[in-house]
Amino acid sequence: MKYTSQNVLIISMNQLKKYGAIGGAVALVLCWPLAVGHIGQKVIEDGVAQLNNEGVTAEIVSYDRSYLSSVVETRYQVQDPILKEQLEVDGLPTELVVKSDISHGLMSLTANSVLKNFPDFPLLLKTVTQLNGNTEFELSLDSWSYQGSDDQTVSMSISPSVATGTATVLGQVSFQLNVPSVQLDFENGEQLVINQVSAKGEGKQENGFWLGEQSASMKQFSILDQNHDSLFDIDTIGYTFKSSLNAESDRIDTQHIFDMTQLTYPEALS
Structure with missing residues (x-):
């Protein structure tokens, strides 16, 4: 088969398109965890904001987002004066700080959350949050005992x-x-x-x-x-x-x- 300069040019252009498509796909795969992390942060921020009401306030203390994972700390405080006073009388906390270790997936965020200000309390919350905000959760408590003062x-x-x-x-x-x-x-x-x-x-x-x-x-x-x-x-x-x-x-x-x-x-x- 005889190749003309025009044939060679067409073949070269097709190869460039193929390499460009492959390069674009690779770039998309490499950038996707960053996009998931960004979208996930917005979902989490909106979710925490919706938890605020007259009795309890919720806020994000810190959000450290990296390429494949994030670490988030959120604070929840009891604002209702009657409930807050009763909790204090009973020696119970009126503020909880939750630390969440988040992994960025292709279409979801997986998080393991614990109580930072009560590290000995064996409570673990596992969540899988889709990018649309829908969440599956599992809250588990290990054997626990409490001895009063x-x-x-x-x-x-x-x-x-x-x-x-x-x-x-x-x-x-x-x-x-x-x-x-x-x-x-x-x-x-x-x-x-x-x-x-x-x-x-x-x-x-x-x-x-x-x-x-x-x-x-x-x-x-x-x-x-x-x-x-x-x-x-x-x-x-x-x-x-x-x-x-x-x-x-x-x-x-x-x-x-x-x-x-x-x-x-x-x-x-x-």
């Missing part, structure tokens, strides 16, 4: 617990919660024992109202005396709450359902 003689222990769910940018939320056991020990030797707590729900918040359905159940609720004899027992209790907007009457319709298998109060029977 000299003035607060109640001690508490919680078994490993987990909550999972999703939250969309439109405000739609679904969740599931499982707490195997909680035990409170009082100074006089009495105990409060709670077993198999579970909850689930799905709905959204509109104009300060929760629209949807949520339910909670508890297998056992017991109060024991110093000799571990029962003072009060509830066996399997449940609660369901439903609410919906009635557009015709412009009102919120709600329904509350309680059910209980058995309640035992030995002292009342004696």
